[in-house]
Every structure is written in structure tokens, then in C-alpha cells.
Amino acid sequence: MRILLADDHSLVREAVCAFLTAEGFEDVTGVSSLHEALDRVADDAPFDLVLLDYDMPGMNGLDGLSRMRAAMGARPVAMLTGSASPAVARQALDAGARGFLPKTLSAKSLAAAIQFIAAGGVFAPYDLMAAAPTRPADGLTQRESEVLSGLCEGKSNKEIANDLNLQEVTIKLHVKTLCRKLGARNRTQAAMLAQDRALHP
Structure with missing residues (x-):
């Protein structure tokens, strides 16, 4: 798996690259800016996953995510951050990020999250997302969100009907x-x- 990590803090970038290499990812490239990352994606062989530092200069909030997603096509882009907040995490996931990874994750947890994303999943730490205020999922009515909650709890249609x-x-x-x-x-x-996309608390 080819991974591209963009982070302007050299110590963090080198540490994360070393963590991932130690966990068995053989091709991990680190760059220091969004501009450099976009150049590498355009000029280099395809990357399987791009990790972007949310707080990196040039990102302009989630604008950098949108630009990288356009460059990557169907391949996943995830956010890496040292100042995670539930609101920012939800915004990133709603904007198409395939993961929101705090830099506080252990090496093994980070590796597992990356494997999950590469397999088609969407990763966000449960403890982070649980702190976010509950609200109807984007594009869903309040009633649809209630039904979805029942589905996530494994209830039958009859049980959900009785509940509601x-x-x-x-x-x-x-x-x-x-x-x-x-x-x-x-x-x-x-x-x-719904659980992958953090639509269900």
C-alpha cells in the first residue's frame, strides 16, 4: 500500500512515517505542505491513501480536503489532526473525508484505522464522535434518523414500529x-x- 502523509511539522511527520513503516506499510512518503502533496499525487505513481494534517498552512479549513479529493478521484483521503473536535470531525466526514485520525492514536490503532479505510470503511474514534451533539443525519428527516437508530440497534421493523x-x-x-x-x-x-459515517451516535 502506498501512503502519502502531508504534515508541516517535521518531527510529527517523521514519527508517523516511522510508526507506519514499523507496522508493515512498506511505501510511506512524507511531505510538508498541501501544495507538495498535490504535486506528488499529480506526478508520482498512484497513492492508495493520502493523510492530510488538518491544521497545516494552506489547508484553509476543509478547502484543502476538497482539492485533494478531486486529485485522488475515488481513492481515499483522510484527515490527521492534533486538535480534534467533534464539530470539525463531522464537517470533515460530511465533506467526504474517509477518516478523521487524532495524532494521539497509538501506532497499532493508526495502522488498524488505515487498513479499515483502505478496505472501504470510514473511520472516526468513537469517543470523539460520541462527544458531538446528536442531530438528524444530513439528508435524513428526524423520523428517518429515529428509524435508522433502531436499525443500528438491531431491532426488527415490528420493534421499531412499536417504539415509535x-x-x-x-x-x-x-x-x-x-x-x-x-x-x-x-x-x-x-x-x-450509518455507523461507519458516524450518522448514529
Whole structure:
């Protein structure tokens, strides 16, 4: 797996690269700016994953994420940060980041998160996201969010209907809509996608 890490702090950049190499990632490249990272993506052989420091000069908030996502196409881009906040994490994930990785993660946790992202998942630490205020997921109504919560808890349509004082057929319609909005094939995948994207607290 080819990984590109962009971080303007040389000690952090070198430490993270060393951590990842020690965990078995053979091709880890470190650069010091967003501009340099964009140049490497454009000129070098394809990278499987790009890690961007959220606080790096030139990022301009999530503008840098958008620019790198455009350069990477379908390949994943994740944020690495030393000053993580639930609000910023949600904004990054909503903007298409495939992960939000605090620099406080251990080497093994960081490696596991990267493997998870490379396999198609979306990673954000549970303890960080749990601190975020709950709200309806983007694009979902309050009722759809309530039904989604039931799916994530493994409840049947009948159980969710009883909880919400609705007809079971109404829950079935909500589940169908949720699958369409989340791009899921079935209720189980909808629940998995919701948890991956931190749509369910």
C-alpha cells in the first residue's frame, strides 16, 4: 500500500512515517505542505491513501480536503489532526473525508484505522464522535434518523414500529428510503454504513 502523509511539522511527520513503516506499510512518503502533496499525487505513481494534517498552512479549513479529493478521484483521503473536535470531525466526514485520525492514536490503532479505510470503511474514534451533539443525519428527516437508530440497534421493523408508535408498513417504507439515501443494498448494510459515517451516535 502506498501512503502519502502531508504534515508541516517535521518531527510529527517523521514519527508517523516511522510508526507506519514499523507496522508493515512498506511505501510511506512524507511531505510538508498541501501544495507538495498535490504535486506528488499529480506526478508520482498512484497513492492508495493520502493523510492530510488538518491544521497545516494552506489547508484553509476543509478547502484543502476538497482539492485533494478531486486529485485522488475515488481513492481515499483522510484527515490527521492534533486538535480534534467533534464539530470539525463531522464537517470533515460530511465533506467526504474517509477518516478523521487524532495524532494521539497509538501506532497499532493508526495502522488498524488505515487498513479499515483502505478496505472501504470510514473511520472516526468513537469517543470523539460520541462527544458531538446528536442531530438528524444530513439528508435524513428526524423520523428517518429515529428509524435508522433502531436499525443500528438491531431491532426488527415490528420493534421499531412499536417504539415509535407507527405501523410496521410505515417502517418498511422508511427503511426503503434509508437504503436509497445511504446507497445500501439492505437494512443491515444501511446500519453498517450509518455507523461507519458516524450518522448514529
